[in-house]
Amino acid sequence: xxxSSTNNPQVKFWQKLKLxxxxxxEKLFLVEDEHLVNEALKKGIVKEIITITHEKFxxxxxxxxxxIMKLLSSQVTxxxxxxVCHMLDEKEILGNVIVxxxxxDPGNLGTIIRxxxxxxxxxxILSDDSVDLYNPKVIRSSEGMIFHINVIRTNIxxxxxxxxxxxxxxxxSVIDGEDIKNIKFNKCALIIGNEGEGVSKKVATLCEKKxxxxxxxxxxxxxxxxxxxxxxxxxxHG
Amino acid sequence: xxxSSTNNPQVKFWQKLKLxxxxxxEKLFLVEDEHLVNEALKKGIVKEIITITHEKFxxxxxxxxxxIMKLLSSQVTxxxxxxVCHMLDEKEILGNVIVxxxxxDPGNLGTIIRxxxxxxxxxxILSDDSVDLYNPKVIRSSEGMIFHINVIRTNIxxxxxxxxxxxxxxxxSVIDGEDIKNIKFNKCALIIGNEGEGVSKKVATLCEKKxxxxxxxxxxxxxxxxxxxxxxxxxxHG
Numbered sequence: 039x040x041x042s043s044t045n046n047p048q049v050k051f052w053q054k055l056k057l058x059x060x061x062x063x064e065k066l067f068l069v070e071d072e073h074l075v076n077e078a079l080k081k082g083i084v085k086e087i088i089t090i091t092h093e094k095f096x097x098x099x100x101x102x103x104x105x106i107m108k109l110l111s112s113q114v115t116x117x118x119x120x121x122v123c124h125m126l127d128e129k130e131i132l133g134n135v136i137v138x139x140x141x142x143d144p145g146n147l148g149t150i151i152r153x154x155x156x157x158x159x160x161x162x163i164l165s166d167d168s169v170d171l172y173n174p175k176v177i178r179s180s181e182g183m184i185f186h187i188n189v190i191r192t193n194i195x196x197x198x199x200x201x202x203x204x205x206x207x208x209x210x211s212v213i214d215g216e217d218i219k220n221i222k223f224n225k226c227a228l229i230i231g232n233e234g235e236g237v238s239k240k241v242a243t244l245c246e247k248k249x250x251x252x253x254x255x256x257x258x259x260x261x262x263x264x265x266x267x268x269x270x271x272x273x274x275h276g
Numbered sequence: 277x278x279x280s281s282t283n284n285p286q287v288k289f290w291q292k293l294k295l296x297x298x299x300x301x302e303k304l305f306l307v308e309d310e311h312l313v314n315e316a317l318k319k320g321i322v323k324e325i326i327t328i329t330h331e332k333f334x335x336x337x338x339x340x341x342x343x344i345m346k347l348l349s350s351q352v353t354x355x356x357x358x359x360v361c362h363m364l365d366e367k368e369i370l371g372n373v374i375v376x377x378x379x380x381d382p383g384n385l386g387t388i389i390r391x392x393x394x395x396x397x398x399x400x401i402l403s404d405d406s407v408d409l410y411n412p413k414v415i416r417s418s419e420g421m422i423f424h425i426n427v428i429r430t431n432i433x434x435x436x437x438x439x440x441x442x443x444x445x446x447x448x449s450v451i452d453g454e455d456i457k458n459i460k461f462n463k464c465a466l467i468i469g470n471e472g473e474g475v476s477k478k479v480a481t482l483c484e485k486k487x488x489x490x491x492x493x494x495x496x497x498x499x500x501x502x503x504x505x506x507x508x509x510x511x512x513h514g
Binding site for chain 1: 383386387390391393394395396417419421424489490491492494495496497498499501502505506509512513
C-alpha cells in the first residue's frame, strides 16, 4: 500500500508509537534500519513494514515518502525502513539474572542487554521506573541483542522478595564489598543501581552479598553499563 | 564583570569554543556544571568563569544572564556555571596505555577515560581522526576523570611504530585471539577500534598479540567502552 500524506490516520497512529504511553497502550513498538528489522523478522514479531524502498516483504508493507519517514524515525537523517513490532513476551526466569534499579540512560540499558547476552545471562529484570525498553536508543545500542534475551519489567522489590532461594542476591558497593570471584552461589541476581544514586536503600537491604570492583581511589565509580558488564563477565567466567 | 548582550564580542568568542575548530585554534575549551568546574579549578587550568550565580571566584568571573548561558551551554536546560579552560598538557607516557583507533562516540570516550583511571592506566592515545577530547559529552561522561589522566592526540601508526619495545602491542579479535590473562608483558599498549569497523588493518598488523573476550556466539561484539574496560580491568588485576 502506498501512503503519501503525513495527515493519513495510519501515519498518525505510527507517529504516536514514538511515545511510551502509546507503545504501552497498543503493545507495539518501532524498530528502525535494515539490520535491526531483519532481527525482528527472524524473531517473528513484525506486524507491518514501512519503507521508502521498493522492496517486497512477506508482512504487509506500506510504501511511504521521505517526509513521512522522517516523521516516524527517531534519527535526524531518517531511516529507510521501519518495522512495527509486537512487544516481546516476558518469560519465566531460569538462569542468572541482572536486576536494574531505576536505570535512566537508554545507552546504558542497550549496552547491558548486549553484555548480558554475551555473558550468558538468562534475563534482565527492569524496575518499572527505569528507562523504557522500547526507547529507540535502547534498541539501537543493544545492536539487536534485545531480541535474544528475556526482559521483565516489574516492581523489583516484589520480584526480589518472591525470588526462589536458589538465587543469591548480590548488589555492588565501592566501600565494603567483596571480590565477586570469592562470592559462591548456585544462581545469582546481580543488582545494578541508578547512574547517579546507585542502588536504593530499600533494595540494598534485600541483598545477601555486596560485590565490588577494585579500582584506583581517584575514581569514585564506573559507568553503570561498564560495572554491570564487568560483574556479568566475572560471573560467566567463574 | 557583568555582560547582558548576546552580541557582546566576548560572548561571541566563547560561543565559538563550542566548535572543535576554534577550540584547537584558541587552545581553550568549556567545562560545564559545578562538580566539573571544581575539578578544573583543582587542576589549575581555568582561565575565566562564566556564571549566572552571584558567587565569587578567584579567577576572573563574568556574570551573565540565562539567555547568554543557554547560548554557551551544550545542555538544553543550560548550566549555572561554565569555566573557560586551557587545554591539558600532553605528557610523556610511563605505564600501560590504551590506544583508540577512530573512536567516534563521545560517550564511549568518556567511559573509557573513567575506566582507564579506575584501572591504573597511565595514558590514553587518541587517533587524530577520533572524536574530540574536548567535546562536552566526553567531558561530562568522563565524570571529571579527564583531569586525572594523560591524553595524547596523535597519528597512532607513527606512535605505535616509535613505541619502546618494553611495550607489547595488543589488539582485540573475536575470532582468533587469546585470553588476555594468558598474555605476558612488561607494559602493554591495548588497541581498541572504531565502534562499527574495529581496528584498521594497518594498525592491526603493527600488533604482536590478539586478545579476545570469551562470549556467547549470539553476540557478535560488545560495546567499545565495555570491551576496553574489561581488558583494562584484566590488565590491572593480572
